Amino acid sequence: MMDLIKQASDHLRKSAYAIALTGAGISTESGIPDFRGPSGIWTKNPEAERKAYQRYEVFLANPATYWEERLSSPSLLGDLDRIAPNPGHHALAELERMGHLKTLITQNIDNLHQRAGSKQVLDYHGNESRLRCASCHARYEREEYGLEGLRREGRLPPLCKGCGGVVKLDTVHFGEPIPPDVAERSIEEVEKCDLMLICGTSAVVYPFASLPVMLKQRRGSAKAAIVEINAEPTPLTREGISDYLIQGKTGQILPQLVDEVKR
Ligand SMILES: [Zn+2]
Numbered sequence: 001m002m003d004l005i006k007q008a009s010d011h012l013r014k015s016a017y018a019i020a021l022t023g024a025g026i027s028t029e030s031g032i033p034d035f036r037g038p039s040g041i042w043t044k045n046p047e048a049e050r051k052a053y054q055r056y057e058v059f060l061a062n063p064a065t066y067w068e069e070r071l072s073s074p075s076l077l078g079d080l081d082r083i084a085p086n087p088g089h090h091a092l093a094e095l096e097r098m099g100h101l102k103t104l105i106t107q108n109i110d111n112l113h114q115r116a117g118s119k120q121v122l123d124y125h126g127n128e129s130r131l132r133c134a135s136c137h138a139r140y141e142r143e144e145y146g147l148e149g150l151r152r153e154g155r156l157p158p159l160c161k162g163c164g165g166v167v168k169l170d171t172v173h174f175g176e177p178i179p180p181d182v183a184e185r186s187i188e189e190v191e192k193c194d195l196m197l198i199c200g201t202s203a204v205v206y207p208f209a210s211l212p213v214m215l216k217q218r219r220g221s222a223k224a225a226i227v228e229i230n231a232e233p234t235p236l237t238r239e240g241i242s243d244y245l246i247q248g249k250t251g252q253i254l255p256q257l258v259d260e261v262k263r
Pocket of ligand 1: 136161162164165
């Protein structure tokens, strides 16, 4: 395994534009439950899953009801303020500070990459700490809106300060398209990159899953390396999308990778 970490650090040092894709695996090491694992949120609570599937339709049909429901149910992820970024998050932030990593595209909504110090983050599935206008896609910090106050005054849903459109959670719900600005920027990043680190995700959820495939099939420019850091082999490993898998916990491997790059 050390050989593979050395190989990845060579790839990182030689790359002109490396990006990372991250998923639930990196956050479960901070104690955030996943959704479909053996003790996942939905495995234990199928009713919550059923409701999650309806959430976007409820928003479209009746945004005030959507907000009443959101404000009266606790976050499924638990109290995120009490959860901290782990060594995997910190290692990716450090790679960015060192100039080796240009952008991070994450499926996680927990804001832990930003809290670890990563600056260039594309929240592919949104971010729990923010709200988003459904019309112009402007993002707002949750606190800016005084949601409880609006609820008490019967003024839900919140409206966009820019365009007056209806505001929802930034989190992307089932059936909701990926926000177009994030989708476009992600594709641009994949087109630019010459190295992709895939950390803690089996990348099977579309359209996120199309990003490594798109890179693998890219034509007309130098071949890019795709390196996986995952606890188990994934479809990316089995289908030969990734060049190699460094198997293990991201919280252990990524700090070793940083050490190796510094050497
Ligand atoms: Zn707006």
